[in-house]
Amino acid sequence: MSVEAAGRTAGAGGPEGGAGAERADGGECGCGRCPHGAREGHQRAVAAFVALREDFAAGRGVPSGLARSAGAARQWVSDELTLSARDLARRGAAEGLSWLAAVRWRTLLAVWSAVVALLLGQALTAIGGSWTAGRTAGLLAAAVLALGLTLAALLHRAHGGALAPLIGEDGRLSTSRTVAAGWAGVVLYAVLMAAVRLATAAPDGRRHLLRGLALERSGALLAALALGCGVAVLAYGVVAARVRSGRLQKIPAERPRAGDLLTDDAGRGSFLDVQYVLVNAAVAVLALVRLADRPGQLPRVPWALVLLVALSGATYLMGKLVAGGRPVILSIVRSRELGDLAAPVRTGDDIEIRGAGFVPPGATTPDRLARTVVRIGGVHVPVPLVPVPGGFANPTDGVLTVPVPVDVEPGRVQVRVITAAGVESNGFPLDVLD
Numbered sequence: 001m002s003v004e005a006a007g008r009t010a011g012a013g014g015p016e017g018g019a020g021a022e023r024a025d026g027g028e029c030g031c032g033r034c035p036h037g038a039r040e041g042h043q044r045a046v047a048a049f050v051a052l053r054e055d056f057a058a059g060r061g062v063p064s065g066l067a068r069s070a071g072a073a074r075q076w077v078s079d080e081l082t083l084s085a086r087d088l089a090r091r092g093a094a095e096g097l098s099w100l101a102a103v104r105w106r107t108l109l110a111v112w113s114a115v116v117a118l119l120l121g122q123a124l125t126a127i128g129g130s131w132t133a134g135r136t137a138g139l140l141a142a143a144v145l146a147l148g149l150t151l152a153a154l155l156h157r158a159h160g161g162a163l164a165p166l167i168g169e170d171g172r173l174s175t176s177r178t179v180a181a182g183w184a185g186v187v188l189y190a191v192l193m194a195a196v197r198l199a200t201a202a203p204d205g206r207r208h209l210l211r212g213l214a215l216e217r218s219g220a221l222l223a224a225l226a227l228g229c230g231v232a233v234l235a236y237g238v239v240a241a242r243v244r245s246g247r248l249q250k251i252p253a254e255r256p257r258a259g260d261l262l263t264d265d266a267g268r269g270s271f272l273d274v275q276y277v278l279v280n281a282a283v284a285v286l287a288l289v290r291l292a293d294r295p296g297q298l299p300r301v302p303w304a305l306v307l308l309v310a311l312s313g314a315t316y317l318m319g320k321l322v323a324g325g326r327p328v329i330l331s332i333v334r335s336r337e338l339g340d341l342a343a344p345v346r347t348g349d350d351i352e353i354r355g356a357g358f359v360p361p362g363a364t365t366p367d368r369l370a371r372t373v374v375r376i377g378g379v380h381v382p383v384p385l386v387p388v389p390g391g392f393a394n395p396t397d398g399v400l401t402v403p404v405p406v407d408v409e410p411g412r413v414q415v416r417v418i419t420a421a422g423v424e425s426n427g428f429p430l431d432v433l434d
Contacts, residue, residue, distance in 0.1 A: 038098040049084050049366065056081065057387040071350075071403055078370075078384035085366035085385075092365075096171070097254035104153045104161025111149050111162065114382040115142045133200055134193075134295030141192035142417065145185065163256065169240075171253040174262035175273045176232040176316070179280045183228040186284050187221060190291050190298050197296040218298035220306045221287060227306070228280065231313040238320045247359035248324040249421035251368060266361035272319035278310040327357035327417050327425040335401055344433045347406045352399060353417060358398040363420040368393055371420040374402045376430070377413035379380075381405060410434045 055061045056077045067071040081239045098128045122135045153161035160167055166181060168174040194213060215222075242248035251265065262279055264270045290299035334343065335350035345351060358372060372383040381402045386394035394401050400417060414427035 008430070014344055038091070038095040041096040042088075045088045045091040049081075049088050053081060053085055053366075053387045053392075054389060057389050068090075071348075072365035074384050074386065078382075081366060081385045081387065082370040085370055089367035092254045093403055099255045100160045101158050103163060104157045107160075107162040108150055111146045115139075115146050118142050133197060137193045137295055137356050138201075138292075141189050141197045144192050146224070160256065166205050167256050168236075168263070170250050171256060172265070173256045173258065174235075175233070175277060176228075176235040177425065178261055179277065180225075180228040180232040182280065183225045186287055186291075187225050190221070193295050194290070194298065213298055217300050220301040221298055223303075223306050224280075224283060224287075224301060224309050226310050227313050231276075231284075231317060234317055235320050238317065242320075242324070246423045247328055248422050249327075249363075249419060250359070251360050251362035251421055254364060264361055270319075272316050276312050276316040280309060283309055313429065324361075325357060327419050329353055329355040329415065329417060329425050329428040330385050331355075332415055332428055332430050335381060345404060345430065346433050347404050347408055347410070349431070350401055350403050352401050353413075353415065353428075354399055355417070356398055357425075358395055358400055358417055358419060360419055360421045360423075366392070368420040372400065373418045373426075374400060375414075375416045375418060376402075376404060377408050379405050379407050380418075404432060408432055 022065070022281065051059075062073050062077065066076050119139060122138065126132075126135065149162045151162070153273055156164035158164075163173070166173055166177050167176065211217075212341060224345045237247065239250070243250050252264075253260070259267065262269060262274050264273070265326075283301065287299040287301050290301075331354045333352050335352045338344070343349075353374065359369065365371065366385065370382070370385055374381045374383060381404075383395045383400050383402055388403070410432050412429055412431050415430045416427050417425040420423075
């Protein structure tokens with residue numbers, strides 16, 4: 001595969017690539033204006049980029065005029081990969097926007113499917129017995145909640161429908177917001193059931209129902225709701241403050257995924273998120289079971305379980321306080337090829353920067369790797385992309401290799417790393433000789 005052909009394939013979103021129109025040969029739609037076309041266009045861009053990267057990793061496609069200079073060839077390969085990565089990122093962003101616009105119908109389908117499932121479950125359990133006022137109240141309460149979610153989905157149809165309130169500023173599903181929304185749904189469902197029962201009950205029955213809404217009975221449930229909402233607010237404030245101060249590196253996601261609720265920004269399973277979701281889900285299920293047993297009263301939740309929810313929320317928040325950090329440079333050495341003699345660092349040499357936090361969680365995509373920059377004195381040096389089969393050897397989270405440009409003045413200079421999240425590392429002194 002030639003470099004020019006691969007670049008044109010990866011950049012099919014330009015005018016030559018036919019963006020905004022279906023393929024004339026009858027292949028998959030890649031218009032980018034519909035969810036299917038955006039998905040297919042992104043998949044083709046990914047395949048083209050991978051093919052280009054593998055060719056470069058195998059040493060194919062480099063112009064013969066650059067083959068004699070390892071530094072020039074490396075920079076040319078990095079520039080070509082960066083251009084293709086930018087188109088890949090554009091395709092990914094288009095797919096994310098189209099997914100958000102299309103997912104509203106899936107959320108509505110899920111909501112109304114739950115209402116239908118509740119109807120079928122109540123109908124089946126009523127066989128051999130009788131249809132009670134509690135069953136009617138449960139169905140009406142579910143229908144009212146579904147209508148509210150439908151209205152929210154229509155108002156936020158371009159931002160994920162009913163999922164819009166659960167999506168954080170980084171484009172991921174927020175664990176704390178989802179848990180708070182779950183508790184709000186449980187409490188609203190219980191209140192709506194009680195309202196329907198009160199509206200249809202006789203005067204004597206209403207007094208009994210009102211006693212079931214007393215604070216001594218519902219206090220624990222309301223405390224669980226307050227804890228869920230409080231954790232969501234505090235988590236938002238902690239993350240926002242740490243991002244603004246540079247103590248936490250945040251990379252936006254292309255689109256939200258269900259796995260965001262149980263993983264960190266890099267997609268790895270997070271114990272803190274998993275325990276927080278599971279604890280709250282277990283207690284919420286207990287509340288719903290007790291609500292089904294006594295549909296005319298708010299469910300009584302044991303205070304011991306409320307304490308468990310509080311401990312889980314405190315653990316989750318402590319994790320937010322200590323997670324992440326600034327990139328840090330620990331040492332800088334001259335990059336030495338096999339057979340080279342030991343020598344000081346001069347302009348034109350490659351240096352190896354060793355440390356941690358150079359690639360933030362979620363920044364492993366090619367376009368974000370290409371945003372990593374090293375500032376040597378007053379010169380900003382983009383970190384070149386070095387392809388290897390299946391990925392990149394440079395940059396990595398712990399090691400960066402960059403050339404010292406000729407514009408760097410000899411003497412002692414400060415070296416800093418600027419990550420894809422825009423966070424700058426500590427300064428590290430480097431002596432550059434003439």
